[in-house]
Amino acid sequence: xxxxxxxxxxxxxxxxxxxxxxxxxxxxxxxxxxxxxxxxxxxxxxxxxxxxxxxxxxxxxxxxxxxxxxxxxxxxxxxxxx
Numbered sequence: 001x002x003x004x005x006x007x008x009x010x011x012x013x014x015x016x017x018x019x020x021x022x023x024x025x026x027x028x029x030x031x032x033x034x035x036x037x038x039x040x041x042x043x044x045x046x047x048x049x050x051x052x053x054x055x056x057x058x059x060x061x062x063x064x065x066x067x068x069x070x071x072x073x074x075x076x077x078x079x080x081x082x
Contacts, residue, residue: 004027012029
């Protein structure tokens with residue numbers, strides 16, 4: 001696991017490591033497509049859960065546009081009390 005960080009410069013999440021007798025060590029990490037290819041060439045088994053760039057762009061589209069705190073002429077005004 002240390003080789004992933006030191007040699008391959010992979011960002012490994014500290015909360016996702018597991019060990020099983022049949023599979024060995026398993027970690028959660030963020031890796032680019034190039035990183036994944038390098039790891040596979042080095043003999044690592046890689047299971048890609050999702051494309052982080054694709055998911056990130058989809059989530060960014062969910063975020064509203066503009067400044068939600070900026071007043072506009074169409075905003076309702078509180079009563080003035082007159």
